[in-house]
Amino acid sequence: MGFSTVLCLVGSLVFPNPENEQRKTSTRVYRIKSFNRQIVGDFNHYTADYGFSGYRVPVIPRAPRSVRRRSPQKKLVEDSTISAFELLAAVAGKLLQESESSTSSNAAEAKVHPGFRDGKKTSLPENDKALKLKYFDQGSCAESAFFPEISVQDRNILSIVKELPRAENDSILDRTSALVSCDLPTKVDYDMKLEMCKDKSSDGTFPCKVDGGSNDVGDIYDPKMDNGPEKQLVDEREQVGDLTMANKSSVKDPIKECVNNNVLINSESSVQLSLCRDPIPGALFQKRRNDVKLGIRDDDENSFGCNKPCTKIRPFRLQLCNGYRRTRKMLTSKYRKVAPKIKDREFYNYSEGMKSFYRYRKNIYKRERFHWVPIKKRKLFDHSFEVAYDQEASSESVSNLPEKEMRGDKSSSASIFHKESGLSASVKARQKSKDSKVKFSIKSFRVPELYIEVPETATVGSLKRMVMEAVTAILGSGLQVGVVLQGKKVRDDNRTLQQAGISQSSNLDSLGFALEPSFAHVSGQRTPKDLPLVLRCDADLLSSRSTASQIFDSGVSNASLDPPLVMKLDNDNSQELIPSPKTPIDSLKDGALPDSKALIPVPPMNIETLAVVPFNSKRKCNELSQRRTRRPFSVTEVEALVEAVEKLGTGRWRNVKMRAFEDADHRTYVDLKDKWKTLVHTASIAPQQRRGEPVPQELLDRVLAAHGYWSQHQPKHGKHKDEPLQITDSPMEMVGA
DNA sequence: GTTAGGG
DNA sequence: CCCTAAC
Numbered sequence: 127m128g129f130s131t132v133l134c135l136v137g138s139l140v141f142p143n144p145e146n147e148q149r150k151t152s153t154r155v156y157r158i159k160s161f162n163r164q165i166v167g168d169f170n171h172y173t174a175d176y177g178f179s180g181y182r183v184p185v186i187p188r189a190p191r192s193v194r195r196r197s198p199q200k201k202l203v204e205d206s207t208i209s210a211f212e213l214l215a216a217v218a219g220k221l222l223q224e225s226e227s228s229t230s231s232n233a234a235e236a237k238v239h240p241g242f243r244d245g246k247k248t249s250l251p252e253n254d255k256a257l258k259l260k261y262f263d264q265g266s267c268a269e270s271a272f273f274p275e276i277s278v279q280d281r282n283i284l285s286i287v288k289e290l291p292r293a294e295n296d297s298i299l300d301r302t303s304a305l306v307s308c309d310l311p312t313k314v315d316y317d318m319k320l321e322m323c324k325d326k327s328s329d330g331t332f333p334c335k336v337d338g339g340s341n342d343v344g345d346i347y348d349p350k351m352d353n354g355p356e357k358q359l360v361d362e363r364e365q366v367g368d369l370t371m372a373n374k375s376s377v378k379d380p381i382k383e384c385v386n387n388n389v390l391i392n393s394e395s396s397v398q399l400s401l402c403r404d405p406i407p408g409a410l411f412q413k414r415r416n417d418v419k420l421g422i423r424d425d426d427e428n429s430f431g432c433n434k435p436c437t438k439i440r441p442f443r444l445q446l447c448n449g450y451r452r453t454r455k456m457l458t459s460k461y462r463k464v465a466p467k468i469k470d471r472e473f474y475n476y477s478e479g480m481k482s483f484y485r486y487r488k489n490i491y492k493r494e495r496f497h498w499v500p501i502k503k504r505k506l507f508d509h510s511f512e513v514a515y516d517q518e519a520s521s522e523s524v525s526n527l528p529e530k531e532m533r534g535d536k537s538s539s540a541s542i543f544h545k546e547s548g549l550s551a552s553v554k555a556r557q558k559s560k561d562s563k564v565k566f567s568i569k570s571f572r573v574p575e576l577y578i579e580v581p582e583t584a585t586v587g588s589l590k591r592m593v594m595e596a597v598t599a600i601l602g603s604g605l606q607v608g609v610v611l612q613g614k615k616v617r618d619d620n621r622t623l624q625q626a627g628i629s630q631s632s633n634l635d636s637l638g639f640a641l642e643p644s645f646a647h648v649s650g651q652r653t654p655k656d657l658p659l660v661l662r663c664d665a666d667l668l669s670s671r672s673t674a675s676q677i678f679d680s681g682v683s684n685a686s687l688d689p690p691l692v693m694k695l696d697n698d699n700s701q702e703l704i705p706s707p708k709t710p711i712d713s714l715k716d717g718a719l720p721d722s723k724a725l726i727p728v729p730p731m732n733i734e735t736l737a738v739v740p741f742n743s744k745r746k747c748n749e750l751s752q753r754r755t756r757r758p759f760s761v762t763e764v765e766a767l768v769e770a771v772e773k774l775g776t777g778r779w780r781n782v783k784m785r786a787f788e789d790a791d792h793r794t795y796v797d798l799k800d801k802w803k804t805l806v807h808t809a810s811i812a813p814q815q816r817r818g819e820p821v822p823q824e825l826l827d828r829v830l831a832a833h834g835y836w837s838q839h840q841p842k843h844g845k846h847k848d849e850p851l852q853i854t855d856s857p858m859e860m861v862g863a
Numbered sequence: 864g865t866t867a868g869g870g
Numbered sequence: 871c872c873c874t875a876a877c
């Protein structure tokens with residue numbers, strides 16, 4: 127059937143909170159939360175290739191989204207800013223509605239329209255694009271609003287903007303300029319900028335973007351680029367030129383082909399497409415508290431409804447590994463909960479936080495564990511997933527789906543954010559009772575999370591460039607699609623959807639698609655051995671979670687946890703655009719984008735700075751590692767354990783290990799001890815209360831018998847080291863008799 | 864490095 | 871499984 131897509135690039139930036147500019151640190155960390163695109167596709171039930179190249183699908187207009195749905199905005203420190211955004215949102219929404227009927231199905235072809243004001247910029251894309259604007263404010267949960275299909279032609283928006291007080295304009299402008307826009311959306315953005323920049327006298331000029339058609343990547347505004355904005359613009363355009371080109375070709379490919387060929391999509395093309403063709407973007411504006419040194423993922427708050435308003439910060443660390451990737455391990459809410467305690471500690475030092483993190487994790491996990499309600503945002507801590515249930519998105523997707531049939535259909539949407547990789551995907555899955563097909567509506571993909579650290583004195587323009595660089599690097603390095611089902615990564619590409627559990631009857635809400643960076647050299651670092659390598663150092667963390675060790679018989683394993691890219695800009699002279707032929711990012715992608723002319727204001731010394739992985743140097747790798755993957759004991763193992771304990775007793779786990787689990791590297795004696803503990807518990811409870819793979823009652827009986835016996839004979843504490851052997855045959859005989 | 868226990 | 875105190 128037809129394969130249509132709704133593309134939406136969402137760019138998010140974390141802005142420092144101006145109010146808290148008290149910190150001496152001249153560095154700011156920007157977190158690019160996401161660049162999303164939406165894809166709607168229809169997949170054959172039996173195709174488990176996941177090779178659908180949604181990116182190639184033609185862009186279709188998105189249906190308008192009601193602005194009313196926006197959740198109430200939280201009070202911001204900067205009311206003006208809020209107002210501005212709200213205003214924009216409102217306007218956008220209005221425009222959207224108005225233009226709803228005029229949407230075209232092919233976004234690729236943007237029409238040129240005469241400027242609507244002052245004869246300024248003239249080309250205005252006509253296509254409707256969806257503008258998703260996420261707005262994160264300090265201390266508040268993420269507020270998001272979708273502005274579907276904004277008709278650029280509508281000049282009302284312009285007028286309104288223009289009427290805003292200068293302060294507001296500036297705010298808007300700043301934020302707006304931060305948008306990574308493409309295509310049509312860019313136009314809108316641009317026009318607004320033009321209007322606003324009239325009043326801006328000192329910030330330089332706004333580069334006038336030359337309309338390049340639908341493939342524009344969007345301009346990057348650099349207020350400091352007085353001396354050559356145009357040139358900069360050109361460079362930037364060139365930078366993405368190849369990407370755009372690549373896109374074109376792929377875009378034209380009928381989706382059908384991609385879908386039916388069962389061929390994995392060229393990740394690069396996909397990436398490029400997402401980068402260049404994504405219509406528009408939105409921006410996530412987030413504020414960070416500067417007074418808190420330990421950052422905590424803001425998303426966490428959403429998950430737990432935390433009331434703390436100032437914990438927008440999140441822990442992060444920089445890592446130098448062919449591109450600074452951040453090992454993202456402990457970004458869970460517990461972590462946040464302890465923020466108050468560690469707020470004054472070293473910025474990158476989370477040792478304390480980690481402790482707390484672990485301490486709290488369990489409770490939180492318990493709380494979340496069995497809840498799968500459609501809350502706004504939810505996470506699967508065990509897998510570092512953030513699952514968001516976006517009603518808006520859902521409704522939007524539904525209303526925009528090409529097939530009208532979808533309307534009224536019971537559909538659910540859920541997005542899963544892979545915290546470790548920074549990639550996420552929102553999926554809207556619907557089941558079609560006929561044809562044994564499962565329809566997926568991939569609402570969005572996220573590029574890996576980016577952490578960019580720049581000095582406060584850096585210019586917005588430099589920041590933008592860095593973001594662009596980072597994104598380009600990620601995209602250029604290639605991406606691969608991952609399928610996550612219920613927190614587990616489906617790795618077996620040969621499985622059918624049915625086999626993988628992705629079927630009509632399955633809970634598709636828990637299905638997610640993730641874009642995973644696929645750095646060649648990184649992948650080469652993957653641990654060859656099939657070890658329970660959960661505990662690894664930063665370098666390995668890059669992909670440790672993706673190693674084969676995680677692949678289980680079922681073909682499903684925990685999702686990989688790839689850290690995000692991290693960029694750091696420490697140079698106060700960042701204003702000076704330093705053509706960096708070999709920036710960290712460049713080295714990262716290394717060849718991926720040989721033609722890139724990106725400018726990265728990161729001097730060599732900064733590279734070294736980056737090389738220093740804050741966490742790394744101060745903590746043990748294990749501290750950052752994730753909990754080992756759960757490896758349930760098999761009946762065979764239990765049997766071996768029982769037998770060993772029967773003979774050795776319950777106080778010599780090391781011996782038990784050597785005796786019965788010598789070759790089981792993944793079973794430590796502590797594990798055995800713990801298992802015995804649970805076995806005893808299991809044996810003592812009612813069978814109905816037992817979970818997991820059932821252990822033969824016979825074994826459980828032996829467990830109880832041995833436990834009872836050794837409890838009395840206390841072979842523990844090295845009482846009689848040799849007794850076990852001596853009584854090897856007596857204990858069980860006694861008990862069993 | 865091991866154990867024992869609490870989490 | 872994790873974490874730690876106490877060997």
